[in-house]
Amino acid sequence: MDPFSDEALMARIRQGDLEHAGLLFERHHGALYSFFVHTTRQPAVSQDLAQDVFVRLLTYRTSYQLGARVRPWLHQIARNVLADHWKRPGNAAIPLDEAPPLPSSQSPAVELERSELRARLDGALARLNPDNRELLVLSHVSDLSYDEIAETYGITVNAARVRVCRALKAFRTLYTQHEASDELPRR
Amino acid sequence: MNCRDAEPYLLDPPAHLDAAVRAHLTTCAACRTAQATLIESQVLLRTHLPVPPPSVMRTAFYTTLVELQRTRKAVVGPGRWIVLWRSHSLRLAFAFLVVFALGAVSMQILQADQASGSEVQAVLSQLGAPSPATRLTGVYTVSEGEMTEAQVHEALLTVIRTDPSVNVRVAALEVLTAHAQDAAVRAAVVHVLGSDPAPLVQLAALRFIEAHPSAEVHRALDTLLQQPDLEPFVRAQVRTFLTTPI
Numbered sequence: 001m002d003p004f005s006d007e008a009l010m011a012r013i014r015q016g017d018l019e020h021a022g023l024l025f026e027r028h029h030g031a032l033y034s035f036f037v038h039t040t041r042q043p044a045v046s047q048d049l050a051q052d053v054f055v056r057l058l059t060y061r062t063s064y065q066l067g068a069r070v071r072p073w074l075h076q077i078a079r080n081v082l083a084d085h086w087k088r089p090g091n092a093a094i095p096l097d098e099a100p101p102l103p104s105s106q107s108p109a110v111e112l113e114r115s116e117l118r119a120r121l122d123g124a125l126a127r128l129n130p131d132n133r134e135l136l137v138l139s140h141v142s143d144l145s146y147d148e149i150a151e152t153y154g155i156t157v158n159a160a161r162v163r164v165c166r167a168l169k170a171f172r173t174l175y176t177q178h179e180a181s182d183e184l185p186r187r
Numbered sequence: 188m189n190c191r192d193a194e195p196y197l198l199d200p201p202a203h204l205d206a207a208v209r210a211h212l213t214t215c216a217a218c219r220t221a222q223a224t225l226i227e228s229q230v231l232l233r234t235h236l237p238v239p240p241p242s243v244m245r246t247a248f249y250t251t252l253v254e255l256q257r258t259r260k261a262v263v264g265p266g267r268w269i270v271l272w273r274s275h276s277l278r279l280a281f282a283f284l285v286v287f288a289l290g291a292v293s294m295q296i297l298q299a300d301q302a303s304g305s306e307v308q309a310v311l312s313q314l315g316a317p318s319p320a321t322r323l324t325g326v327y328t329v330s331e332g333e334m335t336e337a338q339v340h341e342a343l344l345t346v347i348r349t350d351p352s353v354n355v356r357v358a359a360l361e362v363l364t365a366h367a368q369d370a371a372v373r374a375a376v377v378h379v380l381g382s383d384p385a386p387l388v389q390l391a392a393l394r395f396i397e398a399h400p401s402a403e404v405h406r407a408l409d410t411l412l413q414q415p416d417l418e419p420f421v422r423a424q425v426r427t428f429l430t431t432p433i
C-alpha cells in the first residue's frame with residue numbers, strides 16, 4: 001500500500017498520529033469548500049462547514065473503517081455537515097436573486113470575459129433541484145468516480161451512473177432555457 | 188439497443204454495454220447530438236465550478252490541529268472538540284478583527300510602523316517555546332503584525348529548518364511567502380524543499396516557489412524528483428511545476 005495514500009494516512013490518523021491530517025486537508029479542502037459554496041451559495045458559511053468536516057474527521061477518526069476509501073467517507077461527512085447546517089434554525093437557502101456572486105478561480109481579465117457565462121451557469125445550477133446539484137458538484141468538482149458516488153450515497157454503481165447522467169441532462173435543459181430567454185428580444 | 192436504453196449511458200457506459208451503446212451511436216444522429224451536448228456540459232462544469240478556497244482556511248485548520256495535538260492527552264468526549272473549534276474560530280475571528288483595527292489605526296498614526304522592541308521579544312520567545320501551539324501563535328503573530336524585523340525573519344528561517352512540528356514549519360513557510368524577494372529566504376526555502384522529509388512541508392515549500400520561480404529552484408526540484416520515496420502527490424505537483432516555463 002502506498003504509505004501516503006489517503007487510506008494509509010487515515011489509518012495513521014486513526015492511531016492518533018494527527019500530524020498526517022494536514023496532507024488530507026491539503027488534498028481535499030478545496031473540493032469540499034467548492035461543494036459547500038455551490039450547495040449553500042454562502043462563501044463565509046462554506047469555510048466553516050468545510051472546516052467542520054475536518055474537525056469531524058479528527059474527532060471521529062476511530063470510526064473510520066481501516067481500508068475503506070477516504071474520499072467517499074469524507075463526502076459522507078460533508079453531506080451530514082450540510083444536513084445539520086440546514087436543520088439549525090435560521091439557516092435557509094438564499095434565493096438566487098439575493099445571493100452574492102460566487103468567487104471564481106479565473107483571473108480578473110478572464111473572469112470579466114466570462115462573467116456572463118458564469119452567471120448563466122450559476123443560474124442554471126441554482127435552479128436545479130438540490131439533489132441533482134449536489135451530484136453534479138460531487139462528480140465534476142470533487143471528481144468522485146461512479147464507484148465513489150455509489151459508496152457516498154449507498155447506492156449501486158449503475159444507479160450512480162444513471163443519476164449523474166440525468167442530473168447533467170436536467171442541468172443542460174435549464175442552461176439552455178436560460179440561454180434562450182437571453183436571446184429573446186427585450187422590450 | 189434503442190434511444191431510450193442508450194440515453195442513461197451516453198457518457199461512460201459500463202463495460203458490458205459499451206459495444207451496444209457505440210453501435211447505437213453509429214446509427215443514431217439524435218443520440219450523437221445528445222452525447223456531444225452532455226460532454227460540452229461536463230466541460231463547462233469542470234471549468235467553472237471549482238471555487239478557490241480562501242487562505243484563512245489553512246490558518247484556521249492548522250491552528251485547530253496544533254491545539255488538538257496539544258490537548259489530546261486530556262480525557263475528553265467528542266463534543267468538546269467541536270466546542271473547542273467553534274470557540275477557537277471565534278477567538279481567531281476576533282483576533283483578526285482586533286489586528287485589522289489596530290493595523291488601520293497605527294497606519295494612520297505612523298507610516299512605516301515598526302513593532303516595538305518588547306513585541307519583537309515576545310514573538311521571539313513564542314517562536315522558541317516548547318509548546319507547538321505557542322510557537323504557531325508566534326508565527327501567526329508575525330504574520331498578523333506584518334513584522335519585518337531582521338531578528339524575526341531569522342527566527343522564522345530557523346523554524347522552517349529545525350522546528351520539530353510539521354504544522355509549525357508549514358505555517359512559517361506560508362508567512363515567509365510575503366518575504367520572497369529576500370534572497371536568503373528563497374535559498375532557505377529551496378534547502379527545505381530538498382531536505383525536509385515531510386510531504387506537507389514539501390508542498391508548502393512548493394507553493395512558495397511557485398510564486399517565485401528561478402533557475403536555482405528548478406535545479407532543486409530536479410534533485411527532489413530523484414528521491415525514490417517522494418510522495419506521489421508531491422511528485423506530481425513538482426512535475427507540473429517543472430513543465431511550466433520560467
Ligand SMILES: [Zn+2]
Binds near residue numbers: 216217219
Ligand atoms: Zn438514439
